Amino acid sequence: MMPSASPPSTAASPRILLWLVAVGFFMQTLDGTIVNTALPAMATSLGESPLRMQAVVVAYMLTMASLIPASGWLADRFGTQRVFFWAIVLFTAGSAACAMATDLDELILARILQGAGAAMLLPVGRLVILQHFPREQLLPAMSFVAIPGLIGPLIGPTLGGWLVESASWHWIFLINLPVGLVGALATTRFMPNIRRADTGRFDLAGYAMLVLAMVALSLALDGLGGLGWASALVVLLMIAGMAALTAYWLHALRHPAPIFPTALFAISSYRVGVLGNLFARIGSGAMPYLLPLLLQLAMDFSPAEAGMLLLPVTLASIGAKRAVPDIIHRHGYRRVLIVNTLLLGVIVASFALMAPDQPLWLRTTHLALFGAVSSTQFTAMNTVTLKDLDTELAASGNSLFSMVQMLGLSLGITCASALLHAFNSWFGPGLASAASAGQLPAFRAAFVAIGLMTVGAAAVFWQLKDDRPVQG
Known part of the structure; x- marks a missing residue:
């Protein structure tokens, strides 16, 4: 049976729906980038080792990955508008709880609450796009939503560093409150409440x-x-x-x-896309965690300076988004993903060459190149995974894909932390000590290992058919 939709109080144009979904992406990306930049300062405030703070990030992402499988059923059962609204409410309440935390355990519990809300934002928002846009418009629609979502990473590192230095780390969570309020109000006004009448038991x-x-x-x-x-x-x-x-x-x-029917894996593009996403995101997901630690712990940059240095990554990501559809139309998904995955792995490994005395132009060019290649990778992976899903499999396939994305990012951070601990025990003193260039060997070895992991993901995308998207 086809899904039904209860119209919102005001009929929304497709463009308004895209912007509304982007609000959810904005909340997720803003929170993630601010936290990564502020981890060393948070560790000092709470009396913890910087690397033990990985639990703050992993708890959030692992909660999202754990709850995302239920998002498709919840959206079908209760409707997209209702689930999206309560997701924003939970996320905002979790942000307030994070700001009030007084120790690491309380902060982790608050991040779990925050992750419970965030778990519904991404898959339900993407499901609305899948239900409202025809297949030939899916690629530009996905690209459009991704651009506003990148505003979070654009201002997150710099804003997070500035807030840590000028006020306290608590404010990196408090700034989510007004965004959550606006998003909740907009959801009740513009989001259609799409639901399925034949939803079965969970x-x-x-x-x-x-x-x-x-x-x-x-x-x-x-x-x-x-x-x-x-x-x-x-x-x-x-x-x-x-x-x-x-x-x-x-x-x-x-x-x-x-929850996830095995028929999903009978779709070749979906099967390859999901597995490729998992392994590619393990590699690239480690970078937002590793780069701020490298700049602050091993190169002695302040939080604000580290945040400013990460701006080229997001600026280049935004700039590359509009070019990705044309690149894929010209060369096809298979060729773009194989070549881009190899290039991404090489760039990740090349961060092992970073040094405190590098000229600013070289450092910013390096980071911008990483941002542009990562943007191409994510847009191509996301679209190739979802492009062949039919209506019956859209909700479950979208939820599984979102779960794999979060799981890959979570595993990327845990792998990065494990590698840093292992290499640090071989090369030098503990990372809990004062910032020193003597910690660079551990970071360099970790970047090379993660780069090799990312290169290996190209073998998965090799299994794609050599096709091109339908021209819209």
Whole structure:
């Protein structure tokens, strides 16, 4: 049965819907970039090691990855407008709780609440776009939404550094409150309440298996990242995670209505796109975490200076967005993703060459190149994954894709932290000590390792068919 829509109080044009969805993306990206830049200052305030602060980022992303599988069913059952509204409310309440946290444990719990709201923003917003735009307009629509969403990273690093130095880290969460208020009001006015009349029962058993798999694997990587856990516990967590993932696959094969039907993986572009996204985002997802730490811990930049230096990444990302559709139309998804993934891996590895005495023009050019290539990568990956989904599989396929995105980013941060701990134990003193160029070898080795991981993702995109998007 086709989805039905309850019209909002004021009929919204497609352009207004795109901007409304972009508000949700803005909230997510603003929060993520501000937190990454402020981690060293937050660690000092809370009396923690800078690298232990990874839990603040991982808790947020892992919560999103864990709750995203339910977003498709919730949107179908209760409607896109209602779910999107309450997602904004939860996100805003979580932001207020983060600002009131007095220790690391409280901050992590507040980030979990914030992540619970953020988990619904991305997939429900993307689902509205999939339902409202024909296939030939999907690529430009996705690109349009991504541009306003990049305003968050544009102002996040600089604003976060300035707030940390001029006020306190608490304000990096408080600034979400007015944005959340505007977004909630706009949702009630302009967002259609699309829902399906034939929504079945939620696959609770399958959902529990998926969450167990994600949490166990993530905690296992955290155990390798310096939490001091015994090797036996790490191995047990890894085995439990893989067993839960296998159990879900067997469950989905026999369940009449699983959260993510196995029919999704019969679609070649979706199958390759999801797997490619996972492995490519493990590599690139580590960069927003590693770069601020490199600049502040190993090169002795202030938070504000580090934020300013990250501006070229987002400016170049915005500039590249408009060119990506033409590039894909000319060369096709397969060729663009293979070449761009290889280039992205090389650029990530090349950050190992960064040094405190580099000229400013070289450093900004390097960061801008990374931003442009990353923008091309994400736009191409996102579109190739979703382009062949039909109406019946749109909600579940969109939710799985969003879950994989967040899981990849979370695993990227945990992998980066584990690599830093391992290489730091080989090359020099603990990263909890004062900033020193002597910490550079650990960062350099981590960048090379992550770059190699990203290069390996090109083998996944090699499996794509050599096709080009439909001209709109």
